[in-house]
Amino acid sequence: MGSRPGYVMIRVLVVAALAGLALAPGQGASADTDEDGQKLFTFKDSRITESSGLAVSPTHKDIYYTHNDSSDGPVFFAVGPDGRTRARFTLQGAVARDWEAMAATKDPKTGQGVLWFADIGDNFDGAWPDVSVYRVPEPATLRDAVVPATRYRFKYEDGGHNAEGLMVHPRTGRLYVVSKEFSGSVYEAPKRLRTDRTNVLRKVGFAPIMATDAAYAPDGSSFVIRTYFSATVYRAPGDQIARVSMPQLEQAESIAYTLDGKALLTGTEGKNSPVYRVPLPDSVLRETAPYPTPTPTDETKKGTGKGGATTLVADAREDSGADAGVPGSAVALWLAAAAGATGLITFIARRTR
Template identity: 50%
Template sequence: MLLLGAACPAVAADGEPDRDFTIEDPRITESSGLAASRLHPGVYWTHNDSDDGPYVFAVDSRTGRTVATVTMRGIGEPRDVEGISIGPDGDIYVGDIGDNLDGTWNHVWIYRFPEPKTLRDTAVTATQYDVQYADGPRNAESLMVHPKTGRVYIASKNENGGGLYEGPGKLTTGSMNVFRRVDEVPWVTDGAFSPDGRSLALRSYFSARVYAFENGRLGESRAVAAPFQRQAESVTYTADGTALMFGSEGTRSGVVRVDVEGGGKPDEPGGSGGTGDGQEQGKPSGNGSPGQGGSAGQEDDGKGSVGLGAVIIIGVGALWFALRRKRGRGQG
């Protein structure tokens, strides 16, 4: 467990955006989602898990410091905020979709507000949408807004695998928004569309995959060299689509950049699409240590098996403590 603790912090880059960084704000202790700003290069929006209130934070990847705190008004008391995404309209969508008892809530919520043009502490009036699943309540931590169609997707979380749920063409207030299961997914803690909308990245505690995405359905996939983190929670693409940023919970939690092999700028053919060969792609930008970009998913070439075994042991311990912590909080 000492090794586990030492593996967490990432080192902020020297003034360069979209590189490994540490979230410095002492208020952000349970960063559960990430979304790359569309208006402010190098800035990432995040939020705490449950019991924190209606707050969203803008963190500058150049320094790891919070440059804006947004307080959402006009909504109920958030229960278990787990995901965040930005739509093609420039609005920020916040998913109050967690349900650690897999059926406690007969509905969940999505909050929406325009991304602020100026980075400063502010209060905004957010729109609140009521959400139900067509096949009954479930736990979820992944909210993804398609960057071209604006349709909202949720990936449920279950030890035996979850589902990808598609929302209505347009979310509405005053009535229930029913999300319908359209595909199967593994156990995921977060997901994100590439800026061109052709790929969907899904991560779990120990791995990540990028799926080709077309006509609202998952296609071929490839593994991505996800970093090993203390409690792997979040993922987002950089604004240019050339890399994935992986985040975790905890005080001074690290965010690790993983370059996407073959990643291109939005709308370039094949920029972020899956290769379908099942091979692991991507390269962490850190120095290879677990907390700074080391992969927990690379194949063993016969060397360093002791190190791989240590990572597995530590990983099992991390998962056990994470599950105990999540379930012990009840609704949290």
């Protein structure tokens, strides 16, 4: 198909065009940003030019973490509520091939914060033999420093993928990667990660079209996947709760939950880029609230657990294939653009033989 660099360049242009479709009015993003969220702050640091990952500190009050895309080294920033950088940290012995996402959790045994950085971008859709995720103890002091990092290598069970979403279950510590594709997927890491071998990521569900980030709720009750269009909240892979409208952003790249789990934070790339706070609808909060444990009756005493109580469990939802996280009209536009893009790539490939 002609020279690979030329093909990749056209592919990048096509993705950019599709991203533009995602921002069209009426396709899941409001033309008025204040309608769907409140601007929390703007990054003031001139070194933050491509904020690609976002997380809330689990131990430092009003501290947010971010990192750049592939234009930077293995570094991340701690930012205050005014958007000013409090500290810049460098991961010891790490590389930054294409950092695309991060997550923050708290060790349930020690209470210490843990940061995760995902070097999972692959614009060639499988050119890299493996991808990496780094585990970093959250710094106790907010001042510039070099911090230790543990590297875990991964490969997908079904071949290489481009991915921009990383989420870690806050209770189990299980890691998940969400691929960024027209037919995206959620991949689950092994329960126990190994540093002496490559860990295998196994597909456990489908993801919306072109997912750019993902995050678990602080209580582990649900997770959210961000796309160029909107954000979709799930109870489990394939078990969609609701789609949440997002502010119109130039290039929607990141998403995270607030510590209380009642709102989402979302950001974009670019210098002086903003971070918005989007409250979750009451309907979503009700769906993800803990289910009550009712007083047992004569009918429920049989087969109950200790003490005779029966915990209600959510009914499994039928996977109708409608959890794409985007309106049907938007999908049609994407497919039309993709068809046109295929023709364009074929034409250029023939001309460059």
